[in-house]
Each structure stands twice: as C-alpha cells, then as structure tokens.
Amino acid sequence: MATGTPRDAPPPFNKPSANAIIRTSDGVDFRVQQAILMEASTVFADMFSLPATAPGQRRQQREDDDQEYRDGIPVIPVTESSKTMDVLLRHCYPLARPLPILATDLCNALVASRKYMIDHLEMELKGVFFACAHRFPLSCYALASAQSGWEEEMKIAAKAALRVPFMFGYVVAEMRYMSASAYVWLQSYHTNCANAASSAILCSGPPHLSLPLQTLDGWDYVFLLCDHEERIQDRVVSAILINQLNRILDVESWFVDYLIALSNLVLQAPLASFTGLLETYSRKGALTLCINCAEKVHDHMAKFTNLLIAAVQRAVNEVPLQLHD
Known part of the structure; x- marks a missing residue:
C-alpha cells in the first residue's frame, strides 16, 4: 500500500x-x-x-x-x-462506463472484475480483450499467460498474433511478466501455423510446384485460360501439379509468382492480409492478358484468393496451441 x-x-x-x-x-x-x-x-x-x-x-x-x-x-x-478501481466502481454505479484501452490496464480490470465477481463487467471486458488482442496480440498474450486460468485469453491472443510476424528474439514490454515456457509455446504455435498455412497455398516438390485441390473449384479462371491472339503480351506459363487429379496445369507465370509471394507471406505471418499482394498481382495480370480477360482478372483473382484464405484458416485451425510443458 x-x-x-x-x-x-x-x-x-x-x-x-x-x-x-x-x-x-x-x-x-x-x-x-x-x-x-x-x-x-x-x-x-x-x-x-x-x-x-x-x-x-x-x-x-x-x-x-x-x-x-x-x-x-x-x-x-x-x-x-486507482485506475483499476475507477473502472470497477463505474460499473457498479449508474455512470458513464469508459473501458480501458491499453492491454495492461485492461487485464488488471479483468482480474479485478473476477476477483469481485462483477459478472457484467467481466463480460464487457472479455469483449474488449478480444478487440485489444487484435491490436496488441503479443502484449495481451504475455499478460494473459501471467494469470492463472487464463487459457481462453491466451488462445485468443495467440491466434491474433498470427496476423503479425513473430521472429525469434522479438519482444514487447509486457513479456517481462511471462515465463520462458509461455514464450516457447507461442513461438512454436506461430511456426507450426506458418508451415501449415504455407502448405495450404503451395507445396513444393519435384519437378513441379503443387497446388492443393481444395483451393481450386473450377477451370474457368482467366489465369488458366487466356490464350487469345489479342493478348497484350505473349503467354508465359508455368506448370502446376494437382496431385489429387494427377494433372499438370499451365498457368500464367505471374500467377505462380503470386502464389509464391503469398506462401512466403504466411511463413512470416500465417493470417496476414492478402489484400496488398492481390492488388499488385491483379494489376500485373491485367498488363499481360487480352482486353476481355484483363477486365475479369481482378474478380477472378479475388474469388480464388478467398478460397486460399479459407484453406489457410482451415489449416491453421487444425494446429493446436500447447499450453503445458
């Protein structure tokens, strides 16, 4: 005191x-x-x-x-x-109820809400924790790991941390509260999710790159079909093997570059946004295809990318988070 x-x-x-x-x-x-x-x-x-x-x-x-x-x-x-008690008391009184934004303040308030059994405040703070974890995932994971019985919050924060790179040796201030085991659990989870996400996009294996079947729902994509005489550039293709169909497809080389770029991206951050790469490679595609296909390339790329995102999320969801030695 x-x-x-x-x-x-x-x-x-x-x-x-x-x-x-x-x-x-x-x-x-x-x-x-x-x-x-x-x-x-x-x-x-x-x-x-x-x-x-x-x-x-x-x-x-x-x-x-x-x-x-x-x-x-x-x-x-x-x-x-006093900062924590102010949050607590304002949720007991009929007052305006601002909630903490910073990860440390939020976790302190959540601990207090459970200690004093103020259930409605705990429910509100858990919702705020979810939002805060998406903004400050490593901080929220570190703070949650320092509390007893906070496995649910650790899992929320660990999943949110997949949206950002987590390189060996990277730290945030709140990590001083967590154990070495908790750090290793997060790093191992991030690495395993990265490998799973990358494999969901593109598999490497001689003599061709392989595209998982669940990410291809048909053959009517312009990056598979455009071979029209009015193409802006001569067609440059690369072969991709569909193992499950035992079929090799010739696709636009820039599209293969897109898959490789996405695969490398998720190796750094398994649930990173694909938007930037989608826009970049859609523009590249439009500069090589015929006028008719160029008009469709962004929509076709976006549709295919949504399938990739779903495949990555399925792969990541199957990776367990180890929270015990």
Missing part, C-alpha cells in the same frame, strides 16, 4: 455523503455508498462487515477499534490501483 497522505478520487467518488472509503494501493480514497456496491458484488457485501452509517453520519473511533477511519468514515484498503 502507498504511504503518505491519501488523496481523494475524482467525482463522483469524492462526495461527503459516502458511508465507506475504498483506499487503493496507490493511496487514492474512493468515497462510496455501501448499499450500491453490495448490490453489485457479493464480495463487496462481505467486505462491508461493519454496520453502515447513514449518509453524512460520522462514526467516532473507540480505543479498542483497530478499524481505520477518515472523517468518521470506515476505510477499506484494497490491492488494486
């Missing part, structure tokens, strides 16, 4: 009509109404074992009373910081 003279919390937790004071670990006094907190949380109800005073009433401390008072109001010390 903080030492020194405590300071008052900001409104509305500084009213003289309060009949209890919650003092945080950083020395901030929240003046509250016991009845409101007791309705919101059974844990708070157990904390307020003293008979409540009437609003504005002050209690005189007896010599044999070791309860601390301030202005005649009983003081209850807690281990939470």
Whole structure:
C-alpha cells in the first residue's frame, strides 16, 4: 500500500455523503455508498462487515477499534490501483462506463472484475480483450499467460498474433511478466501455423510446384485460360501439379509468382492480409492478358484468393496451441 497522505478520487467518488472509503494501493480514497456496491458484488457485501452509517453520519473511533477511519468514515484498503478501481466502481454505479484501452490496464480490470465477481463487467471486458488482442496480440498474450486460468485469453491472443510476424528474439514490454515456457509455446504455435498455412497455398516438390485441390473449384479462371491472339503480351506459363487429379496445369507465370509471394507471406505471418499482394498481382495480370480477360482478372483473382484464405484458416485451425510443458 502507498504511504503518505491519501488523496481523494475524482467525482463522483469524492462526495461527503459516502458511508465507506475504498483506499487503493496507490493511496487514492474512493468515497462510496455501501448499499450500491453490495448490490453489485457479493464480495463487496462481505467486505462491508461493519454496520453502515447513514449518509453524512460520522462514526467516532473507540480505543479498542483497530478499524481505520477518515472523517468518521470506515476505510477499506484494497490491492488494486486507482485506475483499476475507477473502472470497477463505474460499473457498479449508474455512470458513464469508459473501458480501458491499453492491454495492461485492461487485464488488471479483468482480474479485478473476477476477483469481485462483477459478472457484467467481466463480460464487457472479455469483449474488449478480444478487440485489444487484435491490436496488441503479443502484449495481451504475455499478460494473459501471467494469470492463472487464463487459457481462453491466451488462445485468443495467440491466434491474433498470427496476423503479425513473430521472429525469434522479438519482444514487447509486457513479456517481462511471462515465463520462458509461455514464450516457447507461442513461438512454436506461430511456426507450426506458418508451415501449415504455407502448405495450404503451395507445396513444393519435384519437378513441379503443387497446388492443393481444395483451393481450386473450377477451370474457368482467366489465369488458366487466356490464350487469345489479342493478348497484350505473349503467354508465359508455368506448370502446376494437382496431385489429387494427377494433372499438370499451365498457368500464367505471374500467377505462380503470386502464389509464391503469398506462401512466403504466411511463413512470416500465417493470417496476414492478402489484400496488398492481390492488388499488385491483379494489376500485373491485367498488363499481360487480352482486353476481355484483363477486365475479369481482378474478380477472378479475388474469388480464388478467398478460397486460399479459407484453406489457410482451415489449416491453421487444425494446429493446436500447447499450453503445458
């Protein structure tokens, strides 16, 4: 607990009509109404074992009373910081309820919501955690791994971390809270997902590259068919083997380059966005095909890319996240 003279919390937790004071670990006094907190949380109800005073009433401390008072109001010390307690109390009172944005503040508030059994706040914070994990996945994973029983949150953050590269030795500040085992679990999961995602796009094997069957739903794509006389450039093709059909397809070489680029991309970040590469290679395709096919190439590429994305997601979903040694 903080030492020194405590300071008052900001409104509305500084009213003289309060009949209890919650003092945080950083020395901030929240003046509250016991009845409101007791309705919101059974844990708070157990904390307020003293008979409540009437609003504005002050209690005189007896010599044999070791309860601390301030202005005649009983003081209850807690281990939470003022930032965390402010979030908690605002969800007990009928007030505006801003939620924390930073990963550390969010996790602290989620820990407190569970400690004090404020179920509606926990549900709100879990939704915010999901959004926060997509913005700060490594931070959220590290903080979740430092808590007991937070496997669900670890899995959410680990899955979100697949959208960004996770190179060996890369750290964020919150990683100081997690164990070496948790770091290895995440790195191993990221690597296994990267390999699975890459194989879902393109497989290498002599003498041809192989395209998994589930990513091809037909043969009417312009990057397979355009061999018209009015092509802007002579056709340059590469062969791709469809193992399941035992068939080799001649496709546009720029399309094979697209597959290779995507395969390399997911080796760095298994669930990375394909949008940038899709736009780049659609433009390249439009510069080589006939006018009619060039008009269709972006739509055909987008349709095929959606199949690739679904294949990658299926492959990643089959990779387990190891959370135990």
